Amino acid sequence: MTTPNLFKQWQKRKRKSSLISGSPRPEHSANNGIERRGFTKPESMIYSELLVGGLVVKLPSGLTPYTTQRTMMAKILTSLKNKLNALIESPTGSGKTLGLLSATCAWLVRYKEERKLSKGECRACNKHTVLPVNSMLPGQESNLESWPTSLTDSPEPSNGNSLYSPSVKPILTIEDEFDSDFAASPSSTSVKRSSLFLTELKRSRLEEADGEEKQSHEGHTCLPRVTIYYGTRTHKQISQVVGESARLPYGHDGTIRHTILASREHSCINLAARNSGDVNGKCKELISAAGVGCLYKNSMRGKYEKSGPVRKLVSENLERSSDIWDIEDLVSALKTSSPTLCPYFSSTRVLTQDADIVFCPFSYMLDPMIRDNSDVTLKNAVVILDEAHNVEDVCREAVSFSFTEREIVGARADLCKKAAEVEGALAKVERKQIAQQGLENLDGGRNDRIHDALANLSTNFGTVNKFLDDVLNWFVELASEVAKRRPSRDDRYTETLSWERLYTSLEGAKLTVFAERCKASPYAALLTALGVVAGQSGDEDDRNIDLHNYRPLSMSVVCVEKFLYFFKTYFKEDHRTAYKLFVCIDKPFVPFGSRSRNGDTTEFPADVLDMSTMDEQRRDWLDSRSVLNGYREIKRGYRVTFNFWCMRPALAYMDAFKECRSVILASGTLCPMDTFRSELGTEFHQMMEGSQVIPNDHIFAAVIPSGPTGYPLCGTYRNINSDDRFVREISLLLKSVCEIVPKGVLCFLASYRLLDQIYEFMETAGILRQIQTIKRVLCEPRRSSQMNEIMAQYEEAICNSARYGPQCTGALMFAVFRGKVSEGIDFADDRARCVVSVGIPFPNAMDEQVSEKKKFNDDNCKKMRILTGDEWYTMQAYRALNQALGRCLRHRSDWGAILMVDERLLQRRSNPNAKKVSKWIREQLRPLSVK
Known part of the structure; x- marks a missing residue:
């Protein structure tokens, strides 16, 4: 077999002119990291300006933007x-992140100036008086250093144009108020944010107050505050973006302040x-009303509930x-500061005030459960989603829900036992009350308060347990019918319910009563009951009575x-029409009561699932055939899962961003773009x-339509599996x-x-051994935990190839589309x-979720003006192809070849x-024969 002169000549020219002949450059490391010292503040704020x-x-300073960057900035502005x-x-290497940050920051600086002027002309903002420093009470002057601390835009660093002089402190308007997680006022101490449902609970209870606040805003004519939310796919990528931000002057001169939302x-x-072993659960337990507290969070009370002092402490x-x-x-x-402060609450609750x-x-904006628990306010915000090529999938997953049999049974068992303990305690109190009848009240009514608190708790346990009873009965009945069907070849029992059947099924189980969400609805009653049961309601009874021992597990x-x-x-x-079950x-x-190897958070301890200590009246919903003392498993030895699949990513996207000022989706590979409008x-x-x-002379891009023997290469499932010819051709080509x-x-x-x-064919045919003399051959692992080790071996073979043989020139990595290698790893230079x-990566047509998505689009393409199932299916394939290529x-001085094997x-x-x-690949493509 000979290789075309075109490819040979290009390859020889590039090898001679390679800027990187040795090991890869540190700024393009495999983990795409940023040099830590790259965040250092410049000695002088010298920068370039571009109109x-x-x-x-x-x-x-000294940066001349590419034409692509200029166009990008113009589009963004x-x-x-x-x-x-x-x-x-x-495309990667074109300065996408720097362009996004510089343009949005430049616009925000101008907007903040305009907003200040508008506030000066706003009658509602100017109703308040301004007190000069000499009229303040003693000690008030010392608080000036903590300004700005409010949600409003803060005064800019002194440049002669500030609307506020250093000696004047403005009076806060209602717009400046914020809901501090640490406020010690009676109205907020009882409200803890340790549970996801709490945000909605607070909203429902404060509905009337919110109405009054809205009325107070009616007179405002000033521009609203705008915050930029810059989203990345992972926590790891945030460091890379912050590193690019450090190259710009906006953060260094105090014009733009930032914070980072990160998990505990x-x-x-x-x-x-x-x-x-459970950072979230333990933290919530420590800071709860009955917890021992957290030293680092407690240190924030008072002075460090404001952003100014926290920023100063971080900087120092x-x-x-x-x-x-x-x-x-x-x-x-913050770990080494004095006092030592909690980084989690500092970044997510305090520094958000003036950021x-x-x-x-992404999940902090798109997932409703995470968003509601993270103080993310997207009204009037500018949202940037970087690396947004898979945002449709993220949106669908954000509003899709899965429940397992063990999860529901475990929650029911836990809540049932806790309810029984409450009733036992209540009975003791009642007996004590009877014994003390007619006697002088020596405890100041404490016994009565305990009785009322336990009675209230018992009633709310009853509400939650009744709900779980209804859910479990529906779950068991429906799953039992599926279990009677004939299993598939892989020993699975499955069924997909259309939206009509799903709704009818919920209606039959009387679960559609939760459709109403007014104050008197079953939904509101369940929400309130769960708050009481979990100790997050803020009821007066809970403040002086320790009910900690009766709280259910967080997973329940x-x-x-x-x-x-x-x-x-x-x-x-x-x-409802967008969901399928x-x-x-x-x-x-994994049997009930045992721990799965992957650390599944829905696993309940065996003692929770053991109902043997319950009295007969509490075990009427159980029998005696499993480890869960008495519960009859739906199908012994099998896992039962209900997946509520959302077929419309627009539900999550619009719910999150409907009130945003602008949303910018950016990536190196958004093409094909047709789906974003319809799907989102x-x-x-x-x-x-x-x-x-x-x-152009650094890029060689070609389509290879046939193999070394002339056999047409078309990577369909049928061609790949009909015989070994396709696999043989690919092996020889590699x-x-x-x-x-x-x-x-x-x-x-x-x-x-x-x-x-x-791989197996190459090994059997002896081709693998021949390749291994010139390349170390590695395969992308199925487990993420093994990826770092594989990458280390890959880089070692490239940087020190002589260690693997006198003829070794590097490494060959086999990877899969949509896998770990194709997402987020920077393979720059060598x-x-x-x-x-190889081929076109269409999603697995046999996957139930893929087939149901195609059906959904076919059924709704005309009514919703979305792509047909086949069009959507094709778009997914090409987007995955572009992402891998x-x-x-990865940068202007890089060079390489792209070979697309499929006619x-x-x-x-x-x-x-x-x-x-x-487009950047399409413009360079040419056919290449390898015969």
Whole structure:
């Protein structure tokens, strides 16, 4: 077999002109990390200025933006000025993140100036008087250093144009007030944020107060406050974005303040919580009314409930001089500060007060349960979702819910036992009351208060347990019918209920009563009862009486919360038509009362599931055939799961962003863009497909339609599995590529099954041994925990190839589309001198969720004006293809080859999918024969 001269000549030229002949450069490391010292504050605030659309955009000194960056900034500024949404595709290496940050920060600086002027002209804002310092009471002057602390825009650093002089402190308007998590006032001390349902509970109880507050805003004519929410897919990527932000002057000169929303797992410093195995649960337990408290959170009371002092403390304790920090910096600074403060509550509750830009993972905005528990306020916000190519999937998952048999049974058992303990305690109190009748009241009525508290708790346990009884009965009845069916080949029992059947089923179980959400509705009653049972209601009875021993497990509360959130979404407007229920009974299964190896959080301890200590009246819903003393499993030895699948990502997207000023979706691979408007239910008036900034002679992109023997290469399921010819051709092709291309080679395949198939064939045919003389061969692991080790081996073979043999030139990595390698890992320079894609990665058509999504789109394409099932299916395939191909060519000086193996990818005029390949690849594509 010979390789075409075109590819050989290009490859030789690139090897000679390679800027990186040794190990990969540190700034493009495999984990895409940012050098920690890159956050250091510049010695002088020297920067470049660029005039875009009438606004001055500040950029790092000496930086000349690419044409793609200029276009991106113009699109973003147009969107922000006119309250529009935008889709921005900009290839990796084109400065996408820096462009997003610089343009939005420049716009926000101008907006904040305009807002200050509007507040000066607003009659409602100017009703209040301003007290000069000399009229303040003694001691008030010392509080000036803590300003600004409110939710309103803070005064800018003194530049001669400030609306407030240093000696004047403005009186707060109602707009400036905020709901502090630490406030010691009687109206808020009883309200704890340790449970997800609490936000809605507070809203329902404060509905009248909210109405009064809205009336007080009616007279305002000033511009509303705008916060930028910058979302990334993972916590890890936030550090990279903050690193880019540190290159700009806005954060260093105090013009723009930021914070980061991170989970307790990333920010808790309490050793008792960290060593508990459940950081969230332990933290909530410690800070609850009956808990022992947390020293670090308690240290924040008073002075450090305000953002100004916290920011000052962080700045003083950072290892370097800078006001730009990521979550690791914040944790380190507050861990060594005096006093030591809680990084979690500092970043998520205090620093949000004056933050202009909030960095957080997607889930903090899109998942309703997380959003409600994270103080995320998206009204009038500017939202940026970076790496948003999979935002449709994230949205569907955010409003899809799963429940297992053991989860519901465990919650029911836990709550049943706690209710029995409450009734036992109540009976003792009543006996004591009877014995003391006629006697002088010596306890000041405490016994009566305990009785009333226990009686109230017992009533609310009854409400929650009645709900779980109804749910469990419905669950068992429906699953039992599915279990009677004939199993599939893989020993699974499954059934999918359409939205009509699902609603009818819920109606038959009388669960549709939770559709109403007014104050007197069953939904509100259950919400209130759960708050009382979990100790989060704030009732007066709970304040002086310790009911801690009667609280259910957090996983029991979460189970009921999930149902409340499901009902809230499902019964809203016409949302029920977007849901389907997939019932699955399968193996492997961990027996009731035992702990699964993956640490499933829905596992209940065996003592909770043991109902043998219950009296007969409390065990009437159980029998005696399983480890859960008495509960009859639906199908012994099997796992039973109910999956409520949402088919419309627009439900989550619009629920989160309907009141935003602008939403910007950005990625290196948004193409094809057709699905975003229809699937997300919103218009994107600004769209951009950026060009690659890497010179054309650094890119070799080709489609290989046939193999070395001339056999047509079409990676359909039938062709791959009909015989070994397709696998043989791919094996020979990879051998040829590895002989020519130095350093790292990536090969993306449609599935792990095909990966195993090719690897086994190569091993049997002796081709693997031949490749291993010139490349170390590695495979993407199925488990995420093994990925770091595999990447270390891959990089070692590239940087020190001589250790693996005299002829070794690097490494070959087999990977799968939509896998760990294709998402988020930077294969710059020598890490990927060639990317080979085999086939077109259509989603698994046999997957029930995929098939149901296709059916949903087919049934609703005309009514909802969405893509047909096949169109959606094709878009998913090409987006995954583009994402994988973007792993190489990561910066302007990089170079590499892209080989797309499948005849369906030829750029013929008759090919309806030709333009679904990213523009920067499409412009370079050519056919390549390898015969």
